[in-house]
Amino acid sequence: MKLIRKTNFDFLGSQKFGFVIxxxxxxxxxxxxxxxxxxxxxxxxxxxxxxxxxxxxxxxxSELRSSLDELNIGISExxxxxxxxxxxxRIKDSYKSExxxxxxxxxxxxxxxxxKIEFRRFEAVGPKIGSELQGKALISIIFAIIGILIxxxxxxxxxxxxGAISALVHDVLITLGIFSILGYEISLPIIAAFLTIVGYxxxxxxxxxxRIRENLKKIKSDENISIFNQSINESLSRTVITSLTTFIVVxxxxxxxxxxxxxxxxxMIIGVMVGTYSSIYIASPVVLLWQKKxxxxx
Amino acid sequence: xxxxxxxxxxxxxILLWSIYTLFPTFKFNFLSDEEKNDLRVDGKxxxxxxxxxxxxxxxxxxxxxxxxxxxxxxxxxLATNKNTKFYxxxxxxxxxxxxxxNFIDEFIRQSESDKLKLNRYFSEISxxxxxxxxxxxxxxxxxxxRVLEILQNRVDEFGVSEPTIQKQGDQRxxxxxxxxxxxxxxxxxxxxxxxxxxxxxxxxxxxQNLISRIDKILKGNSDLxxxxxxxxxxSDNAELNESKTSNDQEVSMTELFSSFNNDTLISSDxxxxxxxxxxxxxxxxxxxxxxxxxxxxxxPEKNLxxxxxxxxxxxxxxxxxxxxxxISFSKEKETWTLPEGGTESFYKMYHLESNxxxxxxxxxxxxxxxxxxxxxxxxxxxxxxxxIWSRLTGANIGKRLAIVLDNNVRMAPTxxxxxxxxxxxVEGFANMEEAKDIAIVLRAGALPAPVNIIxxxxxxxxxxxxxxEKGTRSxxxxxILILVFMIFYYRGSGFIASTGLIFNLILVLSILSMLDATLxxxxxxxxxxxxxxxxxxxxxxxxxxREELEKxxxxxxxxxxxxxxxxxxxxxxxxTTILAALILYQxxxxxxKGFAIVLCCGILTxxxxxxxxxxxxxxxxxxxxxxxxxSI
Numbered sequence: 008m009k010l011i012r013k014t015n016f017d018f019l020g021s022q023k024f025g026f027v028i029x030x031x032x033x034x035x036x037x038x039x040x041x042x043x044x045x046x047x048x049x050x051x052x053x054x055x056x057x058x059x060x061x062x063x064x065x066x067x068x069s070e071l072r073s074s075l076d077e078l079n080i081g082i083s084e085x086x087x088x089x090x091x092x093x094x095x096x097r098i099k100d101s102y103k104s105e106x107x108x109x110x111x112x113x114x115x116x117x118x119x120x121x122x123k124i125e126f127r128r129f130e131a132v133g134p135k136i137g138s139e140l141q142g143k144a145l146i147s148i149i150f151a152i153i154g155i156l157i158x159x160x161x162x163x164x165x166x167x168x169x170g171a172i173s174a175l176v177h178d179v180l181i182t183l184g185i186f187s188i189l190g191y192e193i194s195l196p197i198i199a200a201f202l203t204i205v206g207y208x209x210x211x212x213x214x215x216x217x218r219i220r221e222n223l224k225k226i227k228s229d230e231n232i233s234i235f236n237q238s239i240n241e242s243l244s245r246t247v248i249t250s251l252t253t254f255i256v257v258x259x260x261x262x263x264x265x266x267x268x269x270x271x272x273x274x275m276i277i278g279v280m281v282g283t284y285s286s287i288y289i290a291s292p293v294v295l296l297w298q299k300k301x302x303x304x305x
Numbered sequence: 306x307x308x309x310x311x312x313x314x315x316x317x318x319i320l321l322w323s324i325y326t327l328f329p330t331f332k333f334n335f336l337s338d339e340e341k342n343d344l345r346v347d348g349k350x351x352x353x354x355x356x357x358x359x360x361x362x363x364x365x366x367x368x369x370x371x372x373x374x375x376x377x378x379x380x381x382x383l384a385t386n387k388n389t390k391f392y393x394x395x396x397x398x399x400x401x402x403x404x405x406x407n408f409i410d411e412f413i414r415q416s417e418s419d420k421l422k423l424n425r426y427f428s429e430i431s432x433x434x435x436x437x438x439x440x441x442x443x444x445x446x447x448x449x450x451r452v453l454e455i456l457q458n459r460v461d462e463f464g465v466s467e468p469t470i471q472k473q474g475d476q477r478x479x480x481x482x483x484x485x486x487x488x489x490x491x492x493x494x495x496x497x498x499x500x501x502x503x504x505x506x507x508x509x510x511x512x513q514n515l516i517s518r519i520d521k522i523l524k525g526n527s528d529l530x531x532x533x534x535x536x537x538x539x540s541d542n543a544e545l546n547e548s549k550t551s552n553d554q555e556v557s558m559t560e561l562f563s564s565f566n567n568d569t570l571i572s573s574d575x576x577x578x579x580x581x582x583x584x585x586x587x588x589x590x591x592x593x594x595x596x597x598x599x600x601x602x603x604x605p606e607k608n609l610x611x612x613x614x615x616x617x618x619x620x621x622x623x624x625x626x627x628x629x630x631x632i633s634f635s636k637e638k639e640t641w642t643l644p645e646g647g648t649e650s651f652y653k654m655y656h657l658e659s660n661x662x663x664x665x666x667x668x669x670x671x672x673x674x675x676x677x678x679x680x681x682x683x684x685x686x687x688x689x690x691x692x693i694w695s696r697l698t699g700a701n702i703g704k705r706l707a708i709v710l711d712n713n714v715r716m717a718p719t720x721x722x723x724x725x726x727x728x729x730x731v732e733g734f735a736n737m738e739e740a741k742d743i744a745i746v747l748r749a750g751a752l753p754a755p756v757n758i759i760x761x762x763x764x765x766x767x768x769x770x771x772x773x774e775k776g777t778r779s780x781x782x783x784x785i786l787i788l789v790f791m792i793f794y795y796r797g798s799g800f801i802a803s804t805g806l807i808f809n810l811i812l813v814l815s816i817l818s819m820l821d822a823t824l825x826x827x828x829x830x831x832x833x834x835x836x837x838x839x840x841x842x843x844x845x846x847x848x849x850x851r852e853e854l855e856k857x858x859x860x861x862x863x864x865x866x867x868x869x870x871x872x873x874x875x876x877x878x879x880x881t882t883i884l885a886a887l888i889l890y891q892x893x894x895x896x897x898k899g900f901a902i903v904l905c906c907g908i909l910t911x912x913x914x915x916x917x918x919x920x921x922x923x924x925x926x927x928x929x930x931x932x933x934x935x936s937i
Contacts, residue, residue, distance in 0.1 A: 009851075010794070059768070108489065127768040129488065133759035136371070147892035154884045162877055196827050199897050202889045203834065203904065206882030210838070213881060214845065217874040245848045249841040252790065256783035256837035260830060263782065265775035267363075268830055275834070 010247060014240045018287055019232050019295065025288030029177060036184015046187055049194035052141045054134030055083075056098040056107055059127045062119065065091035074118065078110060089266040093127075107131070144198045151205055152176075159213070166301075167216050170294035174285040175208045182277045196271040204278030207253070211246060211286035218242045219291070231298065235291050243287075250283040309928070312921040320808065323815035329356035330818060358818040361825030363896050364773050366766030367465075367483035368491055372756050374448050374476045376408040379754035383444060384426040391426055394419045407475065409441050445476060451749045452756055453478060454742075455499040458636065458711050458749075477759075488763045496756055499711055499749040501665020503697075504657040506705040506717055507630050512602075512656040515624065520589040522620050591615060596651060598641060601717075603651035606638055612654070631659045636713035655707055655714050662697045662706060663690065669727075671747035673740035676730065680740035684729040684747060691727030699723035708746065715746050776829035783833050784810065787840055795847050797936025801922045802843040805914040809839050812910040813903065820906075825899030835907025841878075842915030846871040850937055860935040861927040868920055875916065879908050 040046060050057055065087075072085040075096065083099035098107065108129055115124045152172060159168035179201055186193060218238040226234055257279060261272035333353055336344070344350040362369050377399045384391065394416050402411040413434070416423055424432040430440045449472065456478065460468045469481040485491050507515075594612055596603040604612050615621065616632055625631055635653035642648050667690025673682050686694055697706075698720050707717040718731050734740040788806065791799035813835060817824060850867030858866070883905055890901035926932060 061767070125765060125767060126763075127765040129761065129763040131758075131761045133757075136760050143892055147888050151885050151888045154888065155881050158881060158884065195897055196830075196900075199827055199889060199900050202885045206885035206904075207838070209881040209885075210841070210878045213878040214874055217877055221870075241852070242848075245841075245844050248794070248844045248848075249838075252787050252840045252844075253834070253837035255786050255790070256779075256833045259783045259786070260779045260833050263775055264779045264830065264833075265772055267772065268776070268826060271827065271830055 010244065014243055015236075016240060016243075017236060018239050019236050019292060022288065022292040025284075025292065029181070029285075029289060032181050033177070033184060036181060036187060039184060039187040043187055043190075046183060046193045047190055048137075048141070049192040049197075050097070050099075050130065050132050050137070051195040052137045052144070052193065053099070054132050054137040056096075056129075056131045058096045058098070058107065058111060058129050059088060060094045060096070060111075060115065061125045061127050062092045062094065062115075063122050064119075066094065066119070068094070071118075075114065078114065080107065080110065093266075140195070144195075148179075148198075148202065148205070151202060155205075155209060159216075163216055163220060166294045166297040169297050170290040170292075171209055171212045171216070173293040174212050174282075174290040175205050177285050177289050178204055178208045178278060178281045181281050182274055185277055186274070191270055191273070194270070196268070197274050200271045200274035200278065203275065204282060207278060208282035208285060211250070211282050212290040214245060215239055215242050215286050215291060216294075219294075232295060235295060239287055239291060246283060246286065250279055254279050309921055309924050312917070312924075316918055316921060319812070323811045326815040326818050327358070327811065329353055330358045330814075333357045356818075358814065359821065359823045360769075360773075361823045361828065361896055361899055362481060362483060362762070362769075363764050363826045364769045364824065364829075365483055366485075366764050366769040367481065368485045368488055369760075369762040370480045370482075370492070370495060370758055371473070371760035372452070372478045372480065372495065373759045374445065374452060375754045375757055376445060376476055377412075379444060379448060380409070380412060380441060382754065383430070383441065385429055386426055390419070390421060394421045409438065409445065413438055447745075447748070448754055449476060449478070450745055451499075454745045455711070455749050456480060456495065458499070458713060459494055478756075484766060485763075492758065492761070496758065499665075501668075501711075501747070501749055502661040502709045503663040503665075504633075504659075504661050504707050504709055505697075505701060506707055507628075507656040507658065508704075511628065511630075515628070515630070515656060516592055516595075517589075518624055519591040519615070519621055522618075522624070523590040523615065524588070595654070596641075596649075598639075598651065598653065601653040601655065603639075603641065604634065604654050606650040606652065609634070609652055626659075629659045631657055633657055633707070633709060633712060633714045636710075636715055653714070655717060657707055657709070657714075661709075663693050665710075665747065665749070667693065668747055671744045673737065673744040675737070676732075679732060680734045680737045682731040682734075682740050682744045682747065684727070684731065686727030686729075688727075691725070694727050694729070695723060695725040699725075708743070710746050710749055716743060772826045772829075776826060776833075780810075780829065780833050780836065784836050787836055791840065791843070795843075795937055797926075798847055798850075798923075801919050802840065802847070802915075804922070805843065805919050806836060806839055808918060809907070809910050809914045810836065812914070813906045816906045816910065817903065820902070822902050823899055824903075825896040827896045827900035828903045831900045831903030831907065835903065835911065838882075839907065839911030839914070842871075842875045842911055843919065845874055845878075846915060846919070847937055850935070854935065854937070860932055863935070864923045864927050868916070868923075872916060875912060879912055883908050 068085060068087060071094065072082070075082050075085055081098050082096060084095075084097040086095055087093060088095040096111070108126065112124075112126075152175070155175075156168045156172055159171050182201065182204060183193075186197070191197075215238060218241055219235055222234045222238050222241075223231075226237075228234055254276065257272050257275040261269060261276060264272055334357075341350060344353065377395055381387070381395060395412065397419075398408070398412045398415045401415075402408055413423070415421075423434060423437050427437045427440070430437050453470065453472065456470050460470065465482045465484055467483060469479065471479050473479050480495060482491060594604070594608045594615075596605060616625075633655050635655070638650045638652050640648050640650050667686050668684060669687050669690070670685045671682055673680060675681070701720050702722060703720065705717045705719050708715045716731075716733075718733060731743065734743070784806065788803045791802050791806075793799065795802065810832070813832065817828075846867055849871045850863050853863035853867050854860070886901045886904040886908070890898055890905070927935070
């Protein structure tokens with residue numbers, strides 16, 4: 008069985024189309040980020056407290072919110088989490104790990120005296136730890152990019168490294184933008200998802216590059232663009248199938264992995280789609296552009 | 306003989322090894338609570354548990370806490386003649402440094418730019434800036450070590466099986482308590498100051514009387530049999546810290562061991578149950594649980610819970626209170642060679658005055674050093690301490706004084722003479738390490754700076770269970786869908802890839818288990834991702850083989866060139882992902898590390914299964930002379 012027969016799409020001829028799509032996505036993301044004053048950071052990076060409580064019945068969330076607001080402990084969000092009897096409370100500006108659990112226990116036992124209430128999760132992060140992690144996350148992404156740049160420059164050549172990096176920066180930017188537009192929080196697992204997207208995007212890109220490298224040796228032609236096009240077409244079948252299988256698993260994770268892992272899976276879904284697209288429409292065109300501009304090609 | 310035999314053999318060995326490594330994990334997960342209890346009684350549960358793939362706190366529930374020594378307060382406490390200018394600089398540094406920096410360095414830098422003369426405030430330390438810096442750093446390290454010591458000392462009280470306490474950097478400590486039941490109590494235990502006391506040991510004859518009295522109380526008490534018999538089940542959650550007696554003559558060694566090896570043991574299994582001599586047990590039930598170890602009474606490790614349980618009994622508590630005494634045990638267990646061969650671990654038991662002689666807060670300094678070639682610890686006290694110390698030592702020459710930290714006896718030296726100025730030497734250490742440890746204990750009573758909880762993550766056990774269920778379900782559904790797709794799309798070859806995928810999953814889990822790595826929730830996500838991405842290597846190979854077949858090559862040569870061409874691609878593509886995963890490992894904390902490690906293992910094993918395992922199966926198929934066409 009074959010999904011994709013021998014193809015001969017002119018991917019590089021339609022690179023304008025690709026650039027337009029990408030820039031509009033990135034622009035939308037950047038506008039959203041600017042409006043929000045940066046990405047929405049979770050307590051891992053800002054400090055704060057998250058308490059997850061499971062109850063027997065489904066409480067009235069807005070009523071619960073107003074009675075919690077009266078406590079004046081800087082409650083920023085009260086919402087259901089997954090199911091309607093599971094409540095999550097976020098506390099932003101203050102950090103009182105010792106007190107908060109006892110305060111909340113009091114409130115809940117007063118408000119729902121006949122119910123069994125279970126504290127399922129309690130996370131409290133000090134503000135300094137948060138800012139420290141921010142720095143660490145940024146540094147690790149930068150190190151990843153530098154390492155990859157060096158590896159690809161050695162295995163291929165600089166222009167390919169530039170192409171690969173552009174593709175992955177593109178992927179991370181778009182995912183970050185979509186997270187910002189939807190108002191999703193960036194937490195530690197999401198950073199892990201971003202780094203996985205980095206790895207995945209490269210994986211895709213390099214398979215294409217590998218074919219280009221092979222064809223460049225094999226085919227003597229002045230027209231690099233046609234070799235590039237041919238290579239993308241030749242590896243298209245693999246690109247689509249791998250993306251499909253990876254998409255299937257992250258989609259299942261999104262559907263049935265539970266609330267905690269849901270956003271991680273969501274980031275991966277976006278990453279797989281954008282990563283597949285960028286290995287075709289971003290990576291190779293950028294290599295060509297770079298080669299044209301700096302004439303690195305012999 | 307087939308050329309593929311060595312390759313098949315290799316694959317077989319790896320498969321067997323994986324199953325062998327994972328077997329305890331499977332076994333453990335299918336045990337019922339009763340079966341677990343039976344194993345516990347036999348003492349086999351622990352060794353099984355050690356081989357089981359560990360679950361992170363986010364899966365089994367538990368508490369992760371990051372503690373930080375309050376360095377600004379430490380500096381403040383060490384300084385004298387403090388004025389507004391000093392506080393301005395200190396507070397400015399406090400607000401502006403980030404935790405990647407070293408606070409002491411930042412403080413010194415800031416004081417230079419503020420033109421703050423540090424030797425004015427630390428004149429007691431030195432006038433030299435470098436010495437001041439070194440002293441501050443030494444104090445910081447010392448404070449960290451002391452907190453570490455205090456925490457390790459209290460670990461038992463948390464009642465968890467495998468607590469982790471480790472230093473992180475210069476000023477922080479990570480504490481991880483799996484399956485903790487009462488986070489609030491743990492939190493307060495972690496932050497409360499250590500209680501260091503000096504208590505006099507009761508005279509040997511008094512202790513001896515006490516033991517006989519306990520024996521009398523217990524004799525004929527039918528509850529005791531139950532206590533001893535039930536002890537194995539209870540030992541897990543027992544949190545008894547009070548108690549017990551010591552004696553030098555009461556139980557003689559010959560008496561205890563004369564009938565040691567006959568069938569008089571109460572426990573069904575002599576190697577694991579409580580060790581009791583039945584004859585002595587009838588007459589002197591309490592003594593029969595003890596050992597004479599020279600100067601002190603010893604409690605064999607296996608009898609400790611029985612002893613603690615007995616001491617908890619109301620009558621015995623009353624008896625202890627009547628003579629203002631209490632029973633404490635040593636912190637460390639010691640090993641001892643049995644007269645009939647073999648070794649036994651035991652704790653020492655001390656009968657102490659319940660009124661403390663001196664509390665540890667009065668100690669000013671405790672240092673380990675060499676004196677006449679022997680390791681010693683020298684102590685100095687503040688004036689109040691020296692006064693009490695003088696009275697205490699003067700009135701009790703020749704008696705023994707126990708150093709007790711959080712109710713655990715650390716050592717019990719004999720008082721040689723009256724010490725009037727507080728300057729005290731403690732000797733009798735086996736080596737310098739031991740002396741240093743005791744010096745840390747002696748300083749633990751007065752912590753120079755508070756400890757703050759700067760990060761806490763507590764996951765309830767039910768949430769962890771949910772995560773495991775949902776995660777496992779996702780892995781299984783994902784795996785099945787991928788298998789179905791591969792077989793549908795690549796037919797026979799897809800079937801080969803599918804076997805590889807399952808093999809891959811087993812391999813990843815067994816490597817994790819072997820590395821003693823921890824499976825976390827993001828780790829399960831990594832497992833799912835591995836399933837998705839492991840297919841990739843197969844897809845690259847299969848697509849290549851198809852291309853080669855389309856060019857008109859025969860099955861065998863198509864497979865050969867398909868594999869050899871695909872390998873460079875696969876390696877190049879995966880090295881970068883491994884790079885990202887390694888950086889993630891460096892950066893990450895607990896759960897994220899779990900993800901990074903799964904990803905790394907998954908990529909490596911998927912390369913192995915695709916390149917080596919699948920290739921072997923293909924070789925076998927294409928070597929078949931009757932092969933008409935390859936199913937791909």
